[in-house]
Amino acid sequence: MNKQFDNTADSPVAAVGIDRLGQPTINQQPPVETAPSMQSAIDSKAETAKVKVVNLEATDLENWQVAAKQANELMDAVGRGVIGQREIIEQLCICLIAGGHVLIEGLPGLGKTLMAKAYAKAIGGSYHRVQFTPDLMPADITGHTLYDMQTSKWKVRKGPVFCNLLLADEINRASAKTQAALLEVMQEQQVTIEGTTYEVSDPFITIATQNPLDHEGTYPLPEAQLDRFLFNILIDCPNEADEALMLKTVLSGNIGATLNLSAVPQVMSPEHLMKLQQLAALVHIDDRIVSYALQITRMTRQHQGIASGAGPRGGIALLRAARAKALIDGRHYVIPDDVFAVAQPVLRHRIALSADYQIEGVSLEQVINQVVSSVAAPRQ
Numbered sequence: 001m002n003k004q005f006d007n008t009a010d011s012p013v014a015a016v017g018i019d020r021l022g023q024p025t026i027n028q029q030p031p032v033e034t035a036p037s038m039q040s041a042i043d044s045k046a047e048t049a050k051v052k053v054v055n056l057e058a059t060d061l062e063n064w065q066v067a068a069k070q071a072n073e074l075m076d077a078v079g080r081g082v083i084g085q086r087e088i089i090e091q092l093c094i095c096l097i098a099g100g101h102v103l104i105e106g107l108p109g110l111g112k113t114l115m116a117k118a119y120a121k122a123i124g125g126s127y128h129r130v131q132f133t134p135d136l137m138p139a140d141i142t143g144h145t146l147y148d149m150q151t152s153k154w155k156v157r158k159g160p161v162f163c164n165l166l167l168a169d170e171i172n173r174a175s176a177k178t179q180a181a182l183l184e185v186m187q188e189q190q191v192t193i194e195g196t197t198y199e200v201s202d203p204f205i206t207i208a209t210q211n212p213l214d215h216e217g218t219y220p221l222p223e224a225q226l227d228r229f230l231f232n233i234l235i236d237c238p239n240e241a242d243e244a245l246m247l248k249t250v251l252s253g254n255i256g257a258t259l260n261l262s263a264v265p266q267v268m269s270p271e272h273l274m275k276l277q278q279l280a281a282l283v284h285i286d287d288r289i290v291s292y293a294l295q296i297t298r299m300t301r302q303h304q305g306i307a308s309g310a311g312p313r314g315g316i317a318l319l320r321a322a323r324a325k326a327l328i329d330g331r332h333y334v335i336p337d338d339v340f341a342v343a344q345p346v347l348r349h350r351i352a353l354s355a356d357y358q359i360e361g362v363s364l365e366q367v368i369n370q371v372v373s374s375v376a377a378p379r380q
Helices: 061-079 086-098 112-123 176-188 240-250 270-280 287-299 312-328 336-347 355-360 364-373
Strands: 002-006 015-019 039-041 053-055 101-105 127-131 143-148 153-158 165-169 190-193 196-199 205-210 229-234 306-308
Touching: 061 086, 061 112, 061 270, 061 312, 086 101, 086 112, 086 205, 086 229, 086 270, 086 312, 101 112, 112 127, 112 165, 112 205, 112 270, 143 190, 153 190, 153 196, 176 190, 176 205, 229 312, 229 336, 270 312, 287 312, 287 336, 287 364, 312 336, 336 364
Parallel strands: 101 205, 101 229, 127 165, 165 205
Antiparallel strands: 002 015, 039 053, 143 153, 190 196
C-alpha cells in the first residue's frame, strides 16, 4: 500500500512514497535540517584500507549515504563469518547504531553466540563473554572487592561487564537475582561495587542470548530487565541453500564443528561506532512520526488480546530503532516504514497476551501486526 508523507514541517512539501514491501521513492528532495557540528569518520575498513573521512557540518545527502555505506560494510563483514540470517544481522546492526541492548532468542545451535562474536570482531572493541549458569553470582558479573595481603588494603576486581560488547550467553539459565545484576549497567552504564560507582566503557552494548522458556533449566527474565532491551530478536533455522552451504563450509578441512570467524575483518573501531550513533541521533523525526509511534504504543494497552501492553520505553525504543534504520538506508529523516520495520522486535518482549489468545494459539507476531495495522500511518 502506497502512502504519501511530508517529512518536513516548516519547508516546501516533499512527497515520499511509502511502500512497506519496498523502498520509499522521493519525488522532491526533502530539505536538510542544520545539525550541530560533528566530525564523523570511519577511517579503517580493513587493516590497511582506508575510507572517506566525512565532515558532517554541511549535513548534505552524500554524508548520510557514506554513513549508510559504513553500516552496510559492517553487516557485510559479519556476513563473511555468519552464513545467511541477513535479516538478523541487520537487526543487530540497528541495535548497535541505536546504542541499544539486544536479546536473541532461539534454539541451541542456530548461531546466536557466533553472530555476537562476529560483531565484536568487526567493531574491534573489548569483548567479554559470560556463560550464565544456575550457580552464577551477581559479583561474578559486576565485580567485587578483595583483601590484598601484601598491601593490607582492599582492592576492587572489576567484572566482565567492563567492556564494549558483553555477551550474556544463555542469560535465562541463571537465577533472577543474578539476571538483575545487569539492570544498573544496562540502564545507566555504571556499576556499583561496595557503595562505589564505576562507569563502564563507551560504547557499551549487551547482546544476550536465551533458549525458549519451555526448555529444562530456564528461568523467565524479570519484566524490568526485558524492558531494557531495545530488540528481542527471534532466530530460526536458515533456509535450505544457506544450510547446505554451512555444512560444506564447516566440513571443508575443519576439525571442529563451528564456522571460522577468521574471515571477519575489523571494519571500524568503537570510537567510529560511537560517531555513527551520534549521527543516528541527528536523524530528523517529524512530529507526525512521533505521534504514529505513540499511537502504536498506546494501542498495545487497549487491544483486547493483550493483557499487558508496552510502557513509555516502547515508544522511545520504536523511534530510536527507526532512526538507526533510516541511517542504514542512507536517509536523514524517518518515514513510517522505518517504524513498521522495527515494530516486531521492539514490541515482542514488551507485551503479554491475554489468556484467551494464548488458548486460541494466537502468536505475538499476529497481534503486533493487528496493532500496527489499526493505526493509520501519516499521509501527506
